[in-house]
Amino acid sequence: MDSADHSAYRVPTGRPFLLKELYSKLAGVGELIRQLPVPADPTEYEEIADSLYALFNVARNLAPDRNSTGCQLHPKGAVDTEAPAGWGRCLLCNSHRRTGRPDVKAAPRAPRHNWAVPPPPYDHTVLTQTMQQINELTAELNYRSEDETFVHLADLTHAAFVIARELSRPRNNSGCPQHPGAPIDPDAPGGPQCIFCQGQARRRRKGPPTVAIRPSRPVPRYERHRTPRPPTPPSSG
Numbered sequence: 001m002d003s004a005d006h007s008a009y010r011v012p013t014g015r016p017f018l019l020k021e022l023y024s025k026l027a028g029v030g031e032l033i034r035q036l037p038v039p040a041d042p043t044e045y046e047e048i049a050d051s052l053y054a055l056f057n058v059a060r061n062l063a064p065d066r067n068s069t070g071c072q073l074h075p076k077g078a079v080d081t082e083a084p085a086g087w088g089r090c091l092l093c094n095s096h097r098r099t100g101r102p103d104v105k106a107a108p109r110a111p112r113h114n115w116a117v118p119p120p121p122y123d124h125t126v127l128t129q130t131m132q133q134i135n136e137l138t139a140e141l142n143y144r145s146e147d148e149t150f151v152h153l154a155d156l157t158h159a160a161f162v163i164a165r166e167l168s169r170p171r172n173n174s175g176c177p178q179h180p181g182a183p184i185d186p187d188a189p190g191g192p193q194c195i196f197c198q199g200q201a202r203r204r205r206k207g208p209p210t211v212a213i214r215p216s217r218p219v220p221r222y223e224r225h226r227t228p229r230p231p232t233p234p235s236s237g
Contacts, residue, residue, distance in 0.1 A: 015143055018062050025055045026138060033131060038124050045168035052161040056115075059157045063150040066114060082211050098213050116155035120178035122166040130160045 029051045036044055069077050071090035078091040087094055118126070134156045141149065166179075176182055176194035185195045 015062065018058055019141070019143070022055070022058045022062065022141075023138065025051065025058060026134065029055055030131065030135070033128065036124070040124070040167075042168050042170055045164050049161060049164040049168045052157065052164050056154065056157040056161050059150070059154040060115070063154040064147050066151070099215070115158035117162050118159045120166070122163045124167070127160060127163045127167065130156060130163060134160065 029048065032048050032051060036048070065075075069075060069079055069088070069090040071077060071088060071093055074090050074092045079089050080087075080091040080094045083089055083094055087097065118130070134153065137149070137153055137156065141153070176197055179194050179196045182194045182196045184192045185198055186192045188195075188198055
C-alpha cells in the first residue's frame, strides 16, 4: 500500500472498541464450551446460547448493514414470505405490484434468512466445528479487514448461536435428529412423530401455497347534494 492510500484510510468509527469486545466475548464462549461435558443436558447449553447471541450482536455491528427486505425504499419494512418468483422481498412494494397484477402465483421457495442458518442435525460436534471456523477467522482479523470478512464472521456467529439454541431446547420422545426440541404429534399415522417433520412432508405433498388476490376496487366518489329549502310563504300583510 502506498503512502497516499495509507493516509486516505480511516478506521471506521467504533471498530476498535467492537473488536476488543468481540475478542473478550469469544474467549468467554470458548471457555464455556470447553468445560461442557459430552453429552450435556440441554440446560447447560442455555448460557452458551445467550453468550453466542451477544457475540453475534457484536459481529453484526462490525459488518455492514444488512436488512431483511433488501429494499432501498423500505429497509425496515415487512418481509413478503409469499413473494412471487422474480420479485423482491419487500411486502410494501409487492403489495403495490399485486394491485396491478392479481393473477401472479406465489413463489415455490420462501426467501432466505437474513443471516446464515445451518441445516440440521444440530449436535455438539457441529457446534465445536463452527467455533473452530470462528477462531480461525478472528486470528487474522484486524482494523483493515474487508467488509466481506466481517459479514462472514457475523454469519458464522449466527450459525453457532442457532446450533446452541437448538441444543438448549428440552428433549422429547420424538427421537428426531433434525429437531431435538420439537413437539410430538401423538395422533400421527404410524405412531407419535415430530410435528415439524410432518409439516415438511405435508408441504412436499401439497406443493407451494397459492394466494388468491382480489383486485382493488376504486374508491367511490360521493357528491354532496344540498337539500332545497322550502319556499317562503307570502306574508299576509
